[in-house]
Amino acid sequence: EIVVRLSRGSASSVRHTALTHEQLNAHNTFEKPDVVSPRTAAVKAHGATVNVVLPPASVNRLEIQLA
Structure with missing residues (x-):
């Protein structure tokens, strides 16, 4: 498990591939x-x-849309 903490703003949507x-x-x-x-x-x-x-054993991408 990973945790991403945004220093400014917040996430409106997140896609994980x-x-x-x-x-x-x-x-x-x-x-x-x-x-x-x-x-x-x-x-x-x-x-x-x-x-x-x-x-x-994966390769991952997170797409974080900021609010």
């Missing part, structure tokens, strides 16, 4: 191009604090 798979050796091929694909979800913001649970 994670690139991950249950198997560490999973990979895409031409035959199966979507084995590992990004998954996006909305995250609730609590004022200037955003809590996000990151999946293990």
